[in-house]
Amino acid sequence: MEMENRLIAYLFEYDALMNDLLIVQELNLPQCFIAAGYIRNYVWDRLHGWGPRETHDDIDVVFYDADEPFEERDRRLTQTLIAATGNRKWSVKNQARMHIRNNAEPYRSTADAMSRWPETVTAIGARRTGDGRIELCAPHGLEDLFGMVVRRSPFFTDKDDYLERVRKKGWKAKWPRIDIIED
Template identity: 55%
Template sequence: MQYEERLCRALRQQEQIMQDLRLVRELELPDCYIGAGYIRNYIWDKLHGYPSRELHSDIDVVYFDAANLLEERDRELEKVLYAATGNRKWSVKNQARMHLQNGDAPYHSTEDALRFWPEQVTAIAVQLTKDDQIRVCAPYGLEDLYTLVVRKSPAFTKATYYNERVRRKNWQEHWPKLTIVHA
């Protein structure tokens, strides 16, 4: 629980993330979170003593709605978020259909889908509840995030893809304290 409290405290200090969490909450999507690099990179910056930088290619909004699998809905939601913020980095994905793209068995929830993300340290997402509490969804916990370790998620079976992704992302150039565990 120590890492979770630490994460929530850090997020509350970053007004842009808090604004984005409030905005996503207003969408009222089921089982909905902001996750991946947007959260991970912010914490890595803090752990490296850097000012907050926007070293993320997108703001991943993930939700789970088996009743509406249309990809067009995600594009419409991205337009709503862009219109509200002027930020083109929004990426919305209904995890109820992502198993098809990833070649996995159907997922049962957003947390279940996160288990299949390439890195444990990327499989982290947060939401702002109606009573303004931050809820953390991290199926592998937060230890890798705070110990600066990048390793393949156990459920992610594509080791070659993982190794190539880690090489391509070149995270150690931006965060030299990272330890990369190759698959």
Template identity: 40%
Template sequence: MTALEAVKNLNLPDCWVAAGFIRNFIWDRLSSIKLSPVMNDIDVIYFDPKDTRQKTEQEIEKFLQSNYSGCSNKLGCWSVKNQARMHHVNRDRPYQDCADAMKHWPETVTAIAIRLNPEHELEILAPFGLEDLYQKTVQPSPHFRQHKLFEFKVRQDKKKWVDRWANLNFKT
């Protein structure tokens, strides 16, 4: 909740806590893992086509690092990315908003984000739904299945998720 409050207070457009931070939390609960949570990366995404400077993202990260700690990664755990510029990095067409950008992420199970709305209620953004998350199924997003399947497979080998969650289902 601290991360969600911090992100809400940034007042950035179309802003969410996303990806592995959410996935890992859910998988730990589903697997009854009592270990310390995986707190090495809190992904913050937002969509602001008016300011796509990477320097702005770095300034936001620095602010979050200074004001909201608690991560196990000594290098810092906040990763802030404006999805309005990420299509350049990913060699895709321009994204329309965060939901559109997430459709270009590697796995369906990672394309999930949450935030607190003005009424302090949770909002969920999951362009591929939540079924894969709750079924612990790892499969490429349609974009990766079509255009970047090799990159998806390499990523799965590097992540070593089965070391923590042995009962994952992998599909390609």
């Protein structure tokens, strides 16, 4: 609970992210979170003693709606966010269909889908609730985030793909204090 409170406090201190969480909340999508690099990178910047650097390539918005798993809907939602903010980094994905791309069994929820992402430290999301609180989704916990550890998710079985992804991301060059676990 201490790490959850710490992350929530960090998020409340980042005005741009809080504004983005509010805009996403207004979409009223089920099980919807801003996730992955936007949050992870911001926390790593803080832990390195830096301010927000916007080192994320995109702003991942994930939700789960098995009744409307259509890619066209995701494109429309992405364009809605771009139009609302002027930021072209938005990427909206309904996790109810992402199992197809990943050649996996259907996911049961946003948290289930996130638990299968390549790294535990990437599987972290946040959303604003109707009463202004922040709710987190972190199926592998927050220990790796605050410990600055990159490790393969226990449900991501392709070790070579994981290692290639981590190499391409160049995280160690951006955050020299992180530890990358190769197995």
